[in-house]
Amino acid sequence: MWNYALRRLLIGTVVLWMVSVIVYLGLSLAPGDELTVRLSPEVVAQLTPDQIAEKRHALGLDRPLPLRYVTWLKSTLSGDLGTSSSDGLPVAEDIRAHLGPTAMLVGAALVVGTVVALAAGVAAAVRSGTAADYLLGSVPILLVGIPGFVLALAAIYLFSVQFGLFPTNGMHTLGDESFGDLLRHMALPGSVLAIGVAAPLIRYTRASMLDVLSSEYIVTARAKGLRPSRVLLSHAFRNALLPIITVIGLTLPEMVAGAVIVEQVFGWPGMGQLAVRAAGNRDVSLMMGIVVVIAVSVVVTNLLADLAYVRADPRVRLV
Template sequence: MMRRYIFRRLLISIPVFFGITIFSFLIMNMAPGNPVDMLINPNIPKEMLEIRKEMLGLNDPLYVQYVKWLSGLLKGELGYSYSSFASVSQMIGERIGPTLLLASTSLVLGVLLAIPIGVISAIKQNATLDYVLTGLAFLGTSIPPFFLGLGFIYIVGIQLGWLPTGGMTTLGGTGGIGDILVHLILPALVLGIAIAGKKVRYVRASMLEVLQQDYLRTARAKGISELVVLHKHALRNALIPIITIVGTEIPLLLGGSIIIEQIFQWPGIGQLTMEALLSRDYPTLMGLNIVAACIVLSTNLVMDILYAIVDPRMKYS
């Protein structure tokens, strides 16, 4: 049953994937301007520009360009950058690691912050502690991450000098795990706080709903201690809907990291995206788009499967 469900979910992902490729290809082609026009320099003769366009395949009909790009994509070839002429897949490959590290660390951090805060404020509903915690969470969502990032850099990095303010490793340093972790703390904390701020409300609401349920009364009637009632009977039920909500966070996280990577000079795809955007480097942008889409697709798949595992009420449909 479960295996069939996973298989079906995988099958559904295929047309979605192709849809994404067509969509991102069209969007990019509809955007005004191309890199050759940008290089317009009165000194370069028109013929040269035409030759350059021909070389880059920009004169082919749209569907030919798409098929060429797609067949490359399926071989893992994302084409070559218009601006640096480097292989897009290679560029992304070099930078995807740091981004995934940052994104996953902040996600874990955000969830680890949100669950206890949300649970405690639900248990202490309408008490002072509840107001303090939900107030903090509101603060976490309302401060834009870049602002929080700059604040952290100024206070923790520059004034206190506790943590490095940018990069992934110390220049000229050994680049060991410890060094990376130290550099990771600030950007991950900024993104993590933004995530936690949003999630606290969901955790609290979900927990409040579960706290009303009759089965907790049954559990208490068995003589189970309040801690076990909350932990074993309430939390398990309350966290199931949170899984889906965490899943929806991933695309936002990838988008949000673009700015944070800039601020902290984190060598991930965020910086690459920024550069590609500024130079209208379509192959790179499309490659980035596809990679992001794949990440979102696969994490959604993982979330759905996880959901099916933890929730026995799920009927695999």
């Protein structure tokens, strides 16, 4: 297992490098640059070509693109993600301040969404062909077709405006930083993200469980007189987990993308808001730092999903 993990880490390192090249190239070749974002057109019109060239030199924008990338890569490998051009703070400090809220929100949504999806999927498979099965099968299809920002706005209107149950903005109420207040603020954005996880996962869980429940060893286990709960949990569910683990491992990138929208709607101070600010200010250093953190988390999550195969089914051997 350790040899496999080492090989996957090496492959992941190559993937991270390729991602950094593509993103850096895309950010650098996009119209405009940090200087045009910082200065208004009125200010640019009053500057001479020499003054503009001096400002571009100060930002390092006059150097060749490959040289700028190599400089960034060396700095990143040494642990220095650079300085944000939009606020003058170290990129690592900006990311550290926003990573916790996003990790908290995404982690809670992933756990809640997965638990709900597994329970609903198993229930739909056990009651296959009944009204409960049709209901649990049709609701996820409906939810998948609704954009995340629409769900977020609908949740705000229903649970905040109409019933006043939850706050609509921020992470804490001013003057109240208790855990209960945090949960109230997290309820709506976390639920919207959890729905995005649970909706497709219910379908995968149901299909996987139906496939396993029709297997010969399940029929044999029932014929031996084993308790239905033991057949369902110890035999069927454990073997149905393998394809489900794959889906859960691939959910993280979608959740991060969804978090960008959800955090904007709910004013959640996480990586989503930071990414929007970096993109709006053409802050290459900050955007690259965000991309590196997200890419590393995706690579590590996929590796953990592969290693979870062995835990779920000892017959699986990683080679």
